[in-house]
Amino acid sequence: MTDSNFIETMDSAEFRVHPDAHIVVDGAICADCTTRECVVACPANLFVPTADGGVVFNYEQCFECGTCYLVCTQAGAITWNYPMGGFGVVFHRT
Amino acid sequence: MTDNESVDVIVVGGGPAGSCAAIVAARAGLSVVLLERGPFPGSKNMYGGVVYPRILDELIPNWWDEAPIQRWVTRRSTMVLTDTQALTVDFRTQAWGKAPYNGATAYRPDFDNWLARYAVAAGAQLLTSTTVIGLLRDASGAVIGVNTDRPDGKLRARVVIAADGVNSFLAKEAGLYKHTDAKHFTLGVKETLALPKEVIDERFGVRGREGVDIEIVGCTGGVNGGGFVYTNLDTVAVGVVLKTSKLAAQSLRPEQIIATLKTHPAIAALIEGGETKEYSAHLIPEAGLTMMPKMTTDGMLVAGDAAALCLAAGIWLEGVNFAMASGMYAGEAAIEAVKAGDVSAQGLAGYQHRLSETFVLKDHRKLRRAPELVLSDRVQHLYPQMVANVVERMFRVDNPQPKPGMRRILREERKRAGVRRRDLVRDALTGFRSYG
Numbered sequence: 001m002t003d004s005n006f007i008e009t010m011d012s013a014e015f016r017v018h019p020d021a022h023i024v025v026d027g028a029i030c031a032d033c034t035t036r037e038c039v040v041a042c043p044a045n046l047f048v049p050t051a052d053g054g055v056v057f058n059y060e061q062c063f064e065c066g067t068c069y070l071v072c073t074q075a076g077a078i079t080w081n082y083p084m085g086g087f088g089v090v091f092h093r094t
Numbered sequence: 095m096t097d098n099e100s101v102d103v104i105v106v107g108g109g110p111a112g113s114c115a116a117i118v119a120a121r122a123g124l125s126v127v128l129l130e131r132g133p134f135p136g137s138k139n140m141y142g143g144v145v146y147p148r149i150l151d152e153l154i155p156n157w158w159d160e161a162p163i164q165r166w167v168t169r170r171s172t173m174v175l176t177d178t179q180a181l182t183v184d185f186r187t188q189a190w191g192k193a194p195y196n197g198a199t200a201y202r203p204d205f206d207n208w209l210a211r212y213a214v215a216a217g218a219q220l221l222t223s224t225t226v227i228g229l230l231r232d233a234s235g236a237v238i239g240v241n242t243d244r245p246d247g248k249l250r251a252r253v254v255i256a257a258d259g260v261n262s263f264l265a266k267e268a269g270l271y272k273h274t275d276a277k278h279f280t281l282g283v284k285e286t287l288a289l290p291k292e293v294i295d296e297r298f299g300v301r302g303r304e305g306v307d308i309e310i311v312g313c314t315g316g317v318n319g320g321g322f323v324y325t326n327l328d329t330v331a332v333g334v335v336l337k338t339s340k341l342a343a344q345s346l347r348p349e350q351i352i353a354t355l356k357t358h359p360a361i362a363a364l365i366e367g368g369e370t371k372e373y374s375a376h377l378i379p380e381a382g383l384t385m386m387p388k389m390t391t392d393g394m395l396v397a398g399d400a401a402a403l404c405l406a407a408g409i410w411l412e413g414v415n416f417a418m419a420s421g422m423y424a425g426e427a428a429i430e431a432v433k434a435g436d437v438s439a440q441g442l443a444g445y446q447h448r449l450s451e452t453f454v455l456k457d458h459r460k461l462r463r464a465p466e467l468v469l470s471d472r473v474q475h476l477y478p479q480m481v482a483n484v485v486e487r488m489f490r491v492d493n494p495q496p497k498p499g500m501r502r503i504l505r506e507e508r509k510r511a512g513v514r515r516r517d518l519v520r521d522a523l524t525g526f527r528s529y530g
Contacts (some may be wrong), residue, residue, distance in 0.1 A: 006349050008370070009285065009370050009373045010348065010373060012370050012371060012373050013180065013372055013373050013374060013416060015304075016133070016493070017121060021378075031405050035331060035342060036342070037341070040341050040342045040345060040346070040347055041338055041347075041348070042282065042340040042344055043281060043283045043348045043349070043375035044317075045347065045349070045374065050104035062337055063374065063375040063376070064138065064377055064436055065375050065377050066260065066377050067280065067281050067338055067375075067377060068263040070274070070276040070279055070338055070377070071276050071338050071339065071341070071342060080223050081227075082131055083225070084243050085131050085132075085222070085223035085224040085242070085243050085244070086131075086133045086222070086223025086224040087131070088132075088138075088139075089138065089200065090132065090133060090137045090138075090203075091137055091139065091140055091203050091372065092201065092203050092372060093201050093203070093286045093326075093329060093371050093372045094139075094140035094141075094201060094203070094331070094372050094374040
């Protein structure tokens with residue numbers, strides 16, 4: 001699947017985005033991580049390696065699945081919470 | 095709802111476990127609050143396709159007339175795939191197309207929302223768009239309520255039923271899980287593809303509300319797991335279930351694995367032209383008894399995915415029925431405890447007893463070795479190729495060569511696939527003990 005196709009695929013799901021991020025990633029800790037499990041495993045492809053060796057996380061299209069904190073090997077790198085009530089992903093046909 | 099208000103039961107999570115717990119408790123006259131963090135029950139929920147609702151018989155008579163079902167599964171296939179081969183065991187019966195039915199496909203946002211309405215009808219107070227952010231506990235550590243993200247956040251109850259899903263932060267906060275291990279979870283990802291109903295009927299060989307569920311092994315690009323394709327009324331769902339701990343090792347992203355499955359000749363023809371209507375993902379507690387938490391503590395019970403009550407045993411893949419049943423039993427135990435005035439772990443012990451005496455834990459005990467076997471490297475990476483090759487040689491007419499004997503084919507293909515005889519025997523025995 002090409003990147004542009006996957007962007008379309010992700011746009012098929014509804015997200016009610018809260019102004020505050022429910023998951024916070026400490027890129028400084030990620031800079032020391034060589035395995036980067038989150039980058040491969042996040043089903044929404046929200047973990048993006050940066051040029052300076054860190055990782056940025058985009059919370060807007062998060063499925064709230066929990067895969068990232070499960071596979072993460074760096075203590076303290078991911079602070080994981082559910083979004084505020086009523087916000088986040090809203091499924092309809094799944 | 096104010097700081098001081100207290101109810102008999104708070105149910106956290108408006109999925110099948112939570113709603114069934116709320117239905118049972120509210121019908122017995124208890125005051126019940128059902129909390130759902132999404133805008134409506136089911137809005138956060140997805141699954142791998144089939145719900146087996148017979149457990150609803152005692153809660154909702156003739157549920158099949160009311161439930162928002164997509165199709166009744168009358169055709170069930172198990173498919174073994176290699177890159178270029180497919181072996182399918184295909185079963186169909188008209189019996190599953192009429193009451194009391196067997197399995198059904200449904201959209202979880204519809205199904206869960208429908209079920210929650212019975213809780214409301216029974217008198218439970220449903221609060222949507224409410225995220226629980228922690229437990230309230232007394233000095234002894236007993237659970238006495240929950241803290242929410244509402245302005246008037248705290249809500250007290252005699253019993254909290256944590257049906258807060260696979261990540262269950264409440265069960266973890268209460269110390270009911272010893273530890274969380276990525277190896278015990280799989281990640282399910284799925285695309286819902288729109289196709290006209292007639293096209294689906296024709297491609298899958300069904301009529302009316304009849305539906306098809308195909309479970310697949312050997313299609314996940316070296317990542318342990320499996321695939322599935324099933325029919326809704328005017329959409330087809332295609333997805334994969336992946337062992338999270340193996341994804342990074344293979345450097346394969348979930349959507350790449352679905353994309354490869356969609357191009358397999360045995361699958362591509364079924365979904366051709368389908369337009370993606372919704373992409374979704376969810377974790378699955380896959381390890382059965384190995385990962386299950388303590389089900390009860392003072393003032394709290396855990397049900398459904400939150401209690402890892404999901405049966406991932408290859409030929410049987412069930413979760414919603416285990417959620418509904420455990421929710422019902424949690425509700426019943428809460429009634430007993432409230433009426434007896436003892437909501438300690440001991441007062442709530444009826445829950446564990448009910449789980450142990452019914453299919454909920456009996457199935458899990460019987461199949462305790464199955465999840466590991468199904469996701470083992472041999473079943474995942476060696477046997478599909480071996481089996482497909484055996485069948486290909488069985489049916490290949492190699493004239494002028496005479497037909498080889500089956501034993502020779504089996505021996506040669508076992509060796510070619512790199513399967514040791516003793517491993518094959520051992521896995522067969524494990525399978526026989528589990529499924530036999």
